[in-house]
Amino acid sequence: MSVTAEFDTLPTREETQRGLVAIAMSGGVDSSTVAAVLQEQGHPIVGLTMQLWNQRRLPELQGDGPKQHRCCSLDDVYDAKRVAQHLNFPHYVVNFEEQFEQRVVRPFVDQYLAGRTPIACTNCNTNVKFEPLLRMARQIGAERLATGHYARIRKNEQTARWELLRARDESKDQSYFLWGLSQEQLSRSEFPLGELNKEEVRALARRTNLPVAEKPESMELCFVPSGNYVQFIQAYSRDAGISLSQNEGDIVTEDGAVVGHHNGVHNFTIGQRKGLGFAAGKPLYVLSIDPENNRVVVGDDDSLRTTSFEVNCVNWVSIEPPSASIRATVKIRHKHEPAPAVVEALGDSQARITFDAPQRAITPGQGAVFYDGDRVLGGAWIR
Amino acid sequence: MNLVYLDYNATTPVEPQVLDAMLPYFSADFANASSIHTPGQRARAAVETAREQVAALIGARPQEIVFTSGGTESDNHAIFGVIAESVGQALPPVAFSSLADSPLAKPHIITTTIEHEAVLNACQALEKQGVSLTYLPVDREGIVDSESVRVAIRPETALITIMHANNELGAVQPLEEIGRIAKEHKIYFHTDAVQSAGKIPIDVNDVNVDLLSLSGHKLYAPKGAGALYVRSGTHLRQLLYGGHHQRGFRPGTENVGGIVGLGKAAEIARPSLASDAKHVSALRDKLERGLLERVPQIRVNGALAPRTPNTTNVMFAGIEGEALVIALDLKGLACSVGAACSSGAVEPSHVLTAIGLSQEEAKSSLRFSLGRHTAESEIDFALRVIPEAVAQLRALSPTYLRAPSNV
Numbered sequence: 001m002s003v004t005a006e007f008d009t010l011p012t013r014e015e016t017q018r019g020l021v022a023i024a025m026s027g028g029v030d031s032s033t034v035a036a037v038l039q040e041q042g043h044p045i046v047g048l049t050m051q052l053w054n055q056r057r058l059p060e061l062q063g064d065g066p067k068q069h070r071c072c073s074l075d076d077v078y079d080a081k082r083v084a085q086h087l088n089f090p091h092y093v094v095n096f097e098e099q100f101e102q103r104v105v106r107p108f109v110d111q112y113l114a115g116r117t118p119i120a121c122t123n124c125n126t127n128v129k130f131e132p133l134l135r136m137a138r139q140i141g142a143e144r145l146a147t148g149h150y151a152r153i154r155k156n157e158q159t160a161r162w163e164l165l166r167a168r169d170e171s172k173d174q175s176y177f178l179w180g181l182s183q184e185q186l187s188r189s190e191f192p193l194g195e196l197n198k199e200e201v202r203a204l205a206r207r208t209n210l211p212v213a214e215k216p217e218s219m220e221l222c223f224v225p226s227g228n229y230v231q232f233i234q235a236y237s238r239d240a241g242i243s244l245s246q247n248e249g250d251i252v253t254e255d256g257a258v259v260g261h262h263n264g265v266h267n268f269t270i271g272q273r274k275g276l277g278f279a280a281g282k283p284l285y286v287l288s289i290d291p292e293n294n295r296v297v298v299g300d301d302d303s304l305r306t307t308s309f310e311v312n313c314v315n316w317v318s319i320e321p322p323s324a325s326i327r328a329t330v331k332i333r334h335k336h337e338p339a340p341a342v343v344e345a346l347g348d349s350q351a352r353i354t355f356d357a358p359q360r361a362i363t364p365g366q367g368a369v370f371y372d373g374d375r376v377l378g379g380a381w382i383r
Numbered sequence: 384m385n386l387v388y389l390d391y392n393a394t395t396p397v398e399p400q401v402l403d404a405m406l407p408y409f410s411a412d413f414a415n416a417s418s419i420h421t422p423g424q425r426a427r428a429a430v431e432t433a434r435e436q437v438a439a440l441i442g443a444r445p446q447e448i449v450f451t452s453g454g455t456e457s458d459n460h461a462i463f464g465v466i467a468e469s470v471g472q473a474l475p476p477v478a479f480s481s482l483a484d485s486p487l488a489k490p491h492i493i494t495t496t497i498e499h500e501a502v503l504n505a506c507q508a509l510e511k512q513g514v515s516l517t518y519l520p521v522d523r524e525g526i527v528d529s530e531s532v533r534v535a536i537r538p539e540t541a542l543i544t545i546m547h548a549n550n551e552l553g554a555v556q557p558l559e560e561i562g563r564i565a566k567e568h569k570i571y572f573h574t575d576a577v578q579s580a581g582k583i584p585i586d587v588n589d590v591n592v593d594l595l596s597l598s599g600h601k602l603y604a605p606k607g608a609g610a611l612y613v614r615s616g617t618h619l620r621q622l623l624y625g626g627h628h629q630r631g632f633r634p635g636t637e638n639v640g641g642i643v644g645l646g647k648a649a650e651i652a653r654p655s656l657a658s659d660a661k662h663v664s665a666l667r668d669k670l671e672r673g674l675l676e677r678v679p680q681i682r683v684n685g686a687l688a689p690r691t692p693n694t695t696n697v698m699f700a701g702i703e704g705e706a707l708v709i710a711l712d713l714k715g716l717a718c719s720v721g722a723a724c725s726s727g728a729v730e731p732s733h734v735l736t737a738i739g740l741s742q743e744e745a746k747s748s749l750r751f752s753l754g755r756h757t758a759e760s761e762i763d764f765a766l767r768v769i770p771e772a773v774a775q776l777r778a779l780s781p782t783y784l785r786a787p788s789n790v
Contacts, residue, residue, distance in 0.1 A: 135781075
């Protein structure tokens with residue numbers, strides 16, 4: 001992934017200490033609390049709420065009744081505005097619908113249709129929040145962009161690199177979604193919640209009487225409020241004129257025996273057990289997806305465990321690109337416990353990762369993030 | 384905290400004398416202007432005085448003024464009212480296409496591509512119901528060719544609706560010629576004068592309009608008060624149903640305070656039109672000249688057209704207009720990217736694309752609109768912060784090419 005913003009003319013973080021800080025405000029409790037924290041620290045702040053997606057565009061996904069806390073719902077924008085009014089700092093709604101669709105939604109759908117299981121949040125961070133939004137923040141006079149991410153940034157004075165670390169609160173850690181950030185992006189970012197746990201954030205929100213202090217967390221992907229990706233992909237594809245014909249195919253075993261049929265590879269993800277549409281004597285899982293031949297390969301749990309895989313778009317974060325293989329603990333999905341492995345660079349942006357012990361359901365499209373303890377050494381996309 | 388406000392086309396402050404004139408009607412003289420009793424009669428008298436004041440501003444007779452909630456209602460009333468009457472239907476109109484196949488049952492409207500949304504969206508709503516529409520183009524300066532109006536006329540043309548001054552560019556349309564053509568062909572002619580009333584002279588008889596919309600808050604009266612001029616004898620269906628207020632044209636208890644404010648603002652505007660225009664256009668020209676001197680790669684959109692004296696629309700190459708508005712706001716200068724009504728929209732301004740700007744150029748354009756109270760020191764302030772902000776944005780712009788040429 002390439003980040004080509006021109007960040008060469010304005011002063012950097014070291015040069016301006018108490019400059020204006022922009023806050024990416026979703027209207028949720030986390031980013032609202034960021035505003036309260038920074039204001040208490042005495043920073044001049046400005047709030048920016050991104051309008052990313054027009055929910056009315058795919059009306060068939062609206063469902064019945066008002067569903068709260070969707071991405072870019074007027075409620076969320078209103079909540080962000082209320083927080084800004086409450087704390088009395090300037091706030092603006094900025095429109096990034098075009099960039100969000102081109103850089104996040106469209107790739108998300110394309111990846112699913114190619115049989116992969118993408119992570120939209122990582123793309124949004126790397127290509128929207130910390131790219132055009134950060135640029136706009138700097139254009140309007142802010143030196144840095146603060147977000148409600150649970151992660152930490154620190155400067156390593158020995159290596160002169162900006163390091164990305166896990167949040168103190170392991171259960172809230174979002175460093176897995178931030179491996180795509182460049183040194184430039186990290187140097188201009190701030191994650192004030194990285195040292196706090198969820199309870200402390202809520203307590204801060206209550207103490208500063210934020211109007212969103214009791215707002216529930218949103219867990220779903222922001223532009224798919226129902227959580228039903230398949231339905232979203234179908235509706236979006238129809239709207240965007242992407243052909244979903246040719247989508248029926250076979251479900252086969254590893255030795256090629258046809259055991260069932262499917263309605264499109266985008267319905268499946270590696271490791272999936274439910275919804276295969278047929279009953280077998282033993283539990284069967286999706287082992288791999290072959291979009292070229294429109295086949296879904298299934299097998300037993302043992303076959304789901306593999307040791308070695310390749311990644312591309314490698315981004316080294318807390319360390320310089322290593323010249324030799326390195327040892328790291330590697331996390332292959334948001335809920336995966338990082339496991340010891342060797343990361344071996346294969347050219348500029350590719351690498352081979354070999355776990356010490358087989359891991360279950362290594363899924364193309366997900367991120368592989370290399371840790372050394374709390375430090376994010378780097379990350380890449382699983383091929 | 385904003386120091387300088389250059390967004391008077393979005394709205395204006397209520398003039399202190401206007402507010403003073405209004406205040407009694409919220410308390411001491413609060414009565415319903417339709418009541419028989421003495422307090423009611425006092426309110427009625429105030430409304431009728433306001434009617435005379437508004438009529439005088441546009442050369443109309445008082446009985447030709449209908450008070451409304453503002454420009455949007457006036458535009459909707461004029462457009463739906465004429466069309467519904469022409470096909471003999473009540474409002475809200477049902478699908479005309481389902482009624483009859485005779486072309487006369489499907490009326491035709493002539494308008495332009497640069498109208499305000501209140502006109503455009505009303506026309507589009509009618510278009511969906513089977514009314515046929517002609518959207519006349521404008522030239523690069525934002526002016527419609529009156530001859531194109533003549534050419535567009537059909538036997539079933541029921542209405543010509545063309546704005547007086549454009550809200551984004553200030554471009555003043557040749558209403559006199561259009562009015563003459565409309566009169567020759569006996570077609571109703573409506574103009575949205577929301578952005579011209581109180582800024583430049585308009586006389587309904589000189590320009591031969593049958594219907595004219597104006598809005599209080601654009602001429603130093605409060606929001607929520609406006610008027611529709613309806614020439615005597617015009618067949619217009621009512622938009623709202625209710626009591627017999629305003630001869631049934633517009634039911635609903637009169638907004639006496641707002642109406643009094645509108646009248647007072649019209650009274651203040653009329654004698655000072657020329658001096659206001661002179662003051663404001665001198666400052667507007669200073670702003671334009673100053674920007675052209677200080678900022679490379681900019682262009683004044685529609686600069687060669689006859690314009691309202693207070694408006695300028697400037698294209699800054701390589702800039703996101705949205706970011707520039709925010710940067711300027713943080714520096715204490717309030718202005719806008721086109722119409723306030725479309726803030727937050729993804730689409731570039733339909734007015735700017737209509738005069739031939741690319742999407743990129745349209746999104747790089749800002750509107751500065753001055754007011755009666757704009758001071759020279761405020762223009763000096765603008766001339767200091769705009770070049771600063773533009774440089775700050777361009778330094779980080781992925782699209783700005785530092786070419787020495789002029790655009």
